[in-house]
Amino acid sequence: MQVRRLFAGSNGANGFHSFFQYIIGEDARRVYLLKGGPGTGKSRLMKDVASALQAEGLALELFFCSSDSHSLDAFACPELGVAVMDATSPHAQEPELPGCRDELIALGDFWDGEKLAQDRDEIAAVGRVKARHFASAFRYFAAALALEENLAARAAGGRREISGELTAILEQIQSAERNGCPVGRARHLFASALTPEGYVSEIASLSAGMHTYVLTGPPGSGQSEYLELMLRHGELAGLNVEVFHYPLQPERLLHLLFPELNLAVLTATELEPLHSVQGERICCGLERESTPDARDRQLFRELVDLGVGELRQAQHAHAAVEELYAAAMDFGAVEQLRERLKAEILAYKNRS
Numbered sequence: 001m002q003v004r005r006l007f008a009g010s011n012g013a014n015g016f017h018s019f020f021q022y023i024i025g026e027d028a029r030r031v032y033l034l035k036g037g038p039g040t041g042k043s044r045l046m047k048d049v050a051s052a053l054q055a056e057g058l059a060l061e062l063f064f065c066s067s068d069s070h071s072l073d074a075f076a077c078p079e080l081g082v083a084v085m086d087a088t089s090p091h092a093q094e095p096e097l098p099g100c101r102d103e104l105i106a107l108g109d110f111w112d113g114e115k116l117a118q119d120r121d122e123i124a125a126v127g128r129v130k131a132r133h134f135a136s137a138f139r140y141f142a143a144a145l146a147l148e149e150n151l152a153a154r155a156a157g158g159r160r161e162i163s164g165e166l167t168a169i170l171e172q173i174q175s176a177e178r179n180g181c182p183v184g185r186a187r188h189l190f191a192s193a194l195t196p197e198g199y200v201s202e203i204a205s206l207s208a209g210m211h212t213y214v215l216t217g218p219p220g221s222g223q224s225e226y227l228e229l230m231l232r233h234g235e236l237a238g239l240n241v242e243v244f245h246y247p248l249q250p251e252r253l254l255h256l257l258f259p260e261l262n263l264a265v266l267t268a269t270e271l272e273p274l275h276s277v278q279g280e281r282i283c284c285g286l287e288r289e290s291t292p293d294a295r296d297r298q299l300f301r302e303l304v305d306l307g308v309g310e311l312r313q314a315q316h317a318h319a320a321v322e323e324l325y326a327a328a329m330d331f332g333a334v335e336q337l338r339e340r341l342k343a344e345i346l347a348y349k350n351r352s
Contacts, residue, residue: 002059005202007190008073009091010066010247011311013145015138017250018091022187023063023074028101029081029348032341033093036107039322041334042086043071045341049084050075052342056349066193066247068315069200080348084341107334115328126320133314140307141194145248147300148270151293152220158285159221165282166226169213169265170233176261177237184239186231191244191255192272196312199271199304203244203255207264210257212279216268218293221285223267227253230265234258248304270300 009018024031034042043065050060050072063074063085074085087093087104095102116123192201215223224246231253234241242257248271255266268274268281287293 003054004059004061004206006061006063006206007066007193007202007247008063008085010190010193010245010250011134011137011141011307012194012248012250013138013142014250015134016066016090017245017247019188019190019245020074020085020091020093022189023061023085024076024078024081024083025185027081028083030345031082031095031102032084032105033087033095033102034085034105034107035087037088037111037321037325038318039325040107040111040329041326041331042088042107043073045334045338046072046075046084046086048338049341049345053077053080053345056346058349064193064200066190066195067311067318069193069195069197077345080345082345082348084345105337107329107337110330110333110337111325112328112330116325119324119328123321123324126317130314130317130321133310133317137307137310137314140303140310141248144300144303144307147296147303148219148248150296151218151300154290154293155218155220155285155288158218158288160217160283160285162226162282162284165213166229169230169263172261172263173230173233173237173239173258176239182238184235184237184241186235186241186243188243188245190247190250192247194247194304194308194311196308196315198308199247201272203266203272203274204277206242207255207257207266207277210262210264212264212266212277214266214268214274214277214279214281216281216283217285218287219269223284224252224254226284227256227265227267230256270297271304 008020008023009016036042050062054060058077058079061076062072065071065073074083076083095104191203191206192199231241231243239258239260243253244255246252246254257264266274
């Protein structure tokens with residue numbers, strides 16, 4: 001029995017970034033898309049259904065919310081080919097195969113619209129406060145990224161030669177090539193996220209037991225480029241690769257897992273130094289001790305902390321809106337829905 005903890009979205013320098021399309025593959029048997037406002041019980045419903053599946057001995061993937069790392073955004077049960085996800089903003093999802101695979105579930109069917117209408121002005125006002133805090137957080141994260149780019153620019157000329165270590169990893173990937181197989185599938189997600197609780201990472205548990213390499217060095221030492229190269233080789237070898245992105249700048253690769261090879265290649269960063277992760281460390285560049293670098297690293301940490309503080313304020317505003325919606329909900333009906341979903345999903349155990 002295994003439970004994997006991940007993120008399908010994260011806050012960053014350019015706002016919220018979603019990889020929800022990678023929660024489950026195109027061959028999924030059933031995908032439930034939950035629609036409804038804050039406080040309507042989406043996360044609680046998913047946690048209860050996931051617990052029921054876990055009690056049956058099924059392996060699960062739990063996707064946590066970057067706006068509240070204790071709350072669920074989605075879960076998937078790969079063995080049954082089923083996923084349940086919060087399909088509302090900022091990670092809105094619409095059914096691609098309505099009825100035959102995807103089912104929309106409207107929790108708005110269980111609220112008292114008249115009561116919510118009475119609270120409309122307050123809901124709108126708190127929503128504006130929440131939006132301001134998110135916008136402020138994103139500006140702080142953008143400023144932090146600019147400081148990181150300063151560090152990268154200074155370190156670019158100090159890369160170490162790691163062709164030997166890189167070749168050793170690529171040879172492992174190439175030796176597993178499956179002749180005649182189609183190009184492998186890359187699955188893009190986050191193993192970590194910037195949340196109101198700080199920078200939360202699950203990569204240590206996701207890579208536990210794997211043969212692990214850790215790329216070290218300051219920004220600008222080429223780590224993401226090396227990961228891009230490994231990813232291309234893995235895909236051409238027909239391997240499936242789990243690709244984890246850098247929350248602050250999602251265009252950048254942070255970690256790769258090759259499950260078929262039991263191989264992990266991770267990146268140590270200022271936010272995630274990976275001191276407790278056991279593995280072979282590959283130094284891609286030496287840290288500089290200059291005054292400008294020390295100043296920029298300090299400012300970087302302060303800006304990230306300020307952004308996290310703004311996320312925390314946005315979370316407080318969100319909680320106020322949740323209370324208003326929860327007061328208008330018929331949670332007895334939600335409980336009946338929860339029991340129906342449990343029965344429907346568990347029924348897939350008996351289907352070929």
